[in-house]
Amino acid sequence: MTTLREVAAAAGVSMATVSRALAGSTIVAARTRERVSQIAAELDYQPNRAARQLVTGRGQAIGLVVPDLQNAFYASVATGMQRRVRAAGLNAMIGDTDEDPARELEVLSQLAMVCDGAVLASSRTSDADLAEVAGRTRVVLVNRVLEGVPAVVGDNADGMAQAVAHLAALGHTRIGYAGGPATSWSDARRREGLATAARRELTADGVVDLGAFRPGSAGGIAAADRALANGVTAILAFNDQLALGILGRLADRGVAVPQQMSVVGFDDVPVARLLAPPLTTVSVPALEMGSAAVDLLLSSEEPATRVLPVELQVRRSTAEPARHSGRT
Amino acid sequence: MTTLREVAAAAGVSMATVSRALAGSTIVAARTRERVSQIAAELDYQPNRAARQLVTGRGQAIGLVVPDLQNAFYASVATGMQRRVRAAGLNAMIGDTDEDPARELEVLSQLAMVCDGAVLASSRTSDADLAEVAGRTRVVLVNRVLEGVPAVVGDNADGMAQAVAHLAALGHTRIGYAGGPATSWSDARRREGLATAARRELTADGVVDLGAFRPGSAGGIAAADRALANGVTAILAFNDQLALGILGRLADRGVAVPQQMSVVGFDDVPVARLLAPPLTTVSVPALEMGSAAVDLLLSSEEPATRVLPVELQVRRSTAEPARHSGRT
DNA sequence: TTGAAAGCGCTAACAT
DNA sequence: ATGTTAGCGCTTTCAA
Numbered sequence: 038m039t040t041l042r043e044v045a046a047a048a049g050v051s052m053a054t055v056s057r058a059l060a061g062s063t064i065v066a067a068r069t070r071e072r073v074s075q076i077a078a079e080l081d082y083q084p085n086r087a088a089r090q091l092v093t094g095r096g097q098a099i100g101l102v103v104p105d106l107q108n109a110f111y112a113s114v115a116t117g118m119q120r121r122v123r124a125a126g127l128n129a130m131i132g133d134t135d136e137d138p139a140r141e142l143e144v145l146s147q148l149a150m151v152c153d154g155a156v157l158a159s160s161r162t163s164d165a166d167l168a169e170v171a172g173r174t175r176v177v178l179v180n181r182v183l184e185g186v187p188a189v190v191g192d193n194a195d196g197m198a199q200a201v202a203h204l205a206a207l208g209h210t211r212i213g214y215a216g217g218p219a220t221s222w223s224d225a226r227r228r229e230g231l232a233t234a235a236r237r238e239l240t241a242d243g244v245v246d247l248g249a250f251r252p253g254s255a256g257g258i259a260a261a262d263r264a265l266a267n268g269v270t271a272i273l274a275f276n277d278q279l280a281l282g283i284l285g286r287l288a289d290r291g292v293a294v295p296q297q298m299s300v301v302g303f304d305d306v307p308v309a310r311l312l313a314p315p316l317t318t319v320s321v322p323a324l325e326m327g328s329a330a331v332d333l334l335l336s337s338e339e340p341a342t343r344v345l346p347v348e349l350q351v352r353r354s355t356a357e358p359a360r361h362s363g364r365t
Numbered sequence: 366m367t368t369l370r371e372v373a374a375a376a377g378v379s380m381a382t383v384s385r386a387l388a389g390s391t392i393v394a395a396r397t398r399e400r401v402s403q404i405a406a407e408l409d410y411q412p413n414r415a416a417r418q419l420v421t422g423r424g425q426a427i428g429l430v431v432p433d434l435q436n437a438f439y440a441s442v443a444t445g446m447q448r449r450v451r452a453a454g455l456n457a458m459i460g461d462t463d464e465d466p467a468r469e470l471e472v473l474s475q476l477a478m479v480c481d482g483a484v485l486a487s488s489r490t491s492d493a494d495l496a497e498v499a500g501r502t503r504v505v506l507v508n509r510v511l512e513g514v515p516a517v518v519g520d521n522a523d524g525m526a527q528a529v530a531h532l533a534a535l536g537h538t539r540i541g542y543a544g545g546p547a548t549s550w551s552d553a554r555r556r557e558g559l560a561t562a563a564r565r566e567l568t569a570d571g572v573v574d575l576g577a578f579r580p581g582s583a584g585g586i587a588a589a590d591r592a593l594a595n596g597v598t599a600i601l602a603f604n605d606q607l608a609l610g611i612l613g614r615l616a617d618r619g620v621a622v623p624q625q626m627s628v629v630g631f632d633d634v635p636v637a638r639l640l641a642p643p644l645t646t647v648s649v650p651a652l653e654m655g656s657a658a659v660d661l662l663l664s665s666e667e668p669a670t671r672v673l674p675v676e677l678q679v680r681r682s683t684a685e686p687a688r689h690s691g692r693t
Numbered sequence: 694t695t696g697a698a699a700g701c702g703c704t705a706a707c708a709t
Numbered sequence: 710a711t712g713t714t715a716g717c718g719c720t721t722t723c724a725a
Contacts, residue, residue, distance in 0.1 A: 040718060051696045056720060066694060086478050087424070088718035090415040091701045097479060098458065106444050107635060112434045119434075119461060128475060130426065131459040133447060147456055150414050151425060151479070254639065285639040307435060311582065311613040313641030368702060379712045384704060394710060416702035419717045696725075701718105708713070 098128040100148035100155035109306035117327025161220040181222040187340040194230030196319035199349035201234035215260035217275035257282015270358035271299035295356035315352035426456040428476035428483035437634035445655025489548040515668040522558030524647035527677035529562035543588035545603035585610015598686035599627035623684035643680035
């Protein structure tokens with residue numbers, strides 16, 4: 038590894054001049070700067086990040102904490118985040134918490150030691166703890182809002198409104214909501230949006246709360262069974278991960294989608310369109326959320342909440358309800 | 366931030382003693398160690414990683430380079446890798462290359478600056494470049510083998526043998542192989558395994574090379590169309606990502622799976638079982654590959670290649686071929 | 694415009 | 710068993 042000192046020696050100038058030249062400082066003579074840059078390149082000089090961080094205090098990486106990388110939504114957020122970070126010449130560090138809220142702070146503080154800041158996706162940490170962390174570390178939230186902390190979120194209420202409007206237009210009058218984890222901020226927002234939309238489009242008992250489920254196939258089984266027991270004609274799932282599980286269970290139980298049951302997801306993960314039937318779902322710009330979060334982290338503006346638009350993708354997992362589900 | 370110096374002052378000992386005590390060195394008196402640890406805890410002392418790295422040379426993180434985090438297989442490798450890394454008290458840094466082989470070295474060298482070592486998954490870099498990198502940085506390969514570099518791979522040949530045996534037993538005599546990227550090491554191994562198995566189970570023209578495709582839905586469309594044009598009764602896909610695209614295209618073209626076409630994938634990503642029909646595929650222990658790679662990286666043994674067993678999961682995307690596919 | 698010098702927080706010889 | 714000391718590679722005052 039070539040060091041600054043070696044470059045300085047080769048160029049016949051001081052270390053300070055090399056440091057300034059390489060940083061592009063204008064106070065160093067243009068000719069000197071050029072020569073130094075060239076020699077540094079020849080020697081294949083790579084600055085030692087640890088040394089730089091030690092003296093500047095500023096790090097070289099940005100962290101991302103997600104509940105589960107295997108959820109395609111978070112994989113997309115990670116991809117978007119990572120592209121932006123790399124474009125800024127920094128590194129991305131990613132940690133997942135295995136859907137365990139308790140591990141969130143642990144992972145974050147571990148990342149924070151080497152990171153300038155971190156993006157926290159779908160945090161389930163309490164407001165108080167979160168505020169405390171945000172006080173110590175530069176943090177941007179994704180899919181969560183907290184006063185004074187910058188955040189990027191999808192328009193949850195509007196997404197639910199679109200989904201309900203679509204189902205109502207098809208003629209559904211009893212819709213089941215398969216909720217996400219109880220501590221999920223997005224789930225709370227989606228429930229609110231759902232309630233508002235339901236008041237507008239449906240009768241009082243138009244929405245049935247199926248309960249709270251862990252995204253994944255286990256949760257999907259429970260959710261689908263509850264939906265069937267409740268006699269709803271459509272299921273609105275908290276996210277695609279859960280909708281996937283629901284679809285699987287319905288297929289196992291011989292329930293035809295969309296003929297006997299309509300299913301709507303949320304997120305529009307890439308596989309959604311490849312399922313049979315292709316899943317009707319609310320498309321959330323996950324890649325953009327990741328990059329926008331990095332922008333917020335890197336910019337020095339006031340903490341702001343960026344709400345990204347979402348859009349229902351109508352595919353083939355939704356249709357008119359069966360006329361007489363009992364007969365025929 | 367509390368520093369070592371402050372802890373030393375508070376404890377009334379030298380910095381060196383604190384350093385040793387906190388490192389758990391046995392040469393420091395037990396009582397001293399205890400007192401120092403307690404004071405450090407009271408002061409909420411957190412060692413500065415940059416300073417430590419600067420002096421020891423050893424970093425604090427382990428890197429992972431994958432072609433595409435949105436491919437569920439790599440997301441699983443990342444998860445497995447990450448759990449192991451965190452269990453070792455280190456951080457994981459993940460970078461993806463957007464399936465661009467050229468970016469691989471770039472991402473790796475960026476990660477290498479702050480990492481003790483890196484796991485390189487499905488590298489498509491040339492042997493020469495890879496050997497050069499492995500000389501500079503501690504590297505473990507996943508899904509790639511190179512003399513002198515530790516590696517974790519799935520048993521590609523055996524996987525193909527199982528898949529071919531399954532299809533042959535069902536009565537298929539013309540199988541199309543939808544290959545992966547030309548520079549993919551696993552694709553080459555899978556082709557070899559396929560050829561060997563075909564010699565044993567099928568006639569000379571039993572396997573049709575459909576070509577090389579990029580995993581994803583675009584590649585799947587091309588692959589499915591080629592398969593249909595070639596009159597094969599079964600498609601063996603390089604990986605699930607590609608199989609997903611194939612399934613999607615077949616559905617679009619009204620080809621019933623498995624009645625008119627059988628499809629077999631490779632990897633067994635979590636959604637494979639949730640597709641309609643559930644995908645028959647070769648299960649590869651992705652999580653384990655990730656953690657095994659970290660083990661290899663952290664251990665100081667001789668470079669070894671760990672071959673992990675794979676197992677065909679027969680689901681419902683495969684069946685006997687139609688008797689007379691032309692008629693009826 | 695350039696250089697000298699003082700650390701950033703920590704570890705590891707070496708000395709006691 | 711503990712302390713002293715000399716840096717790790719870099720940035721950044723301060724002085725020239």
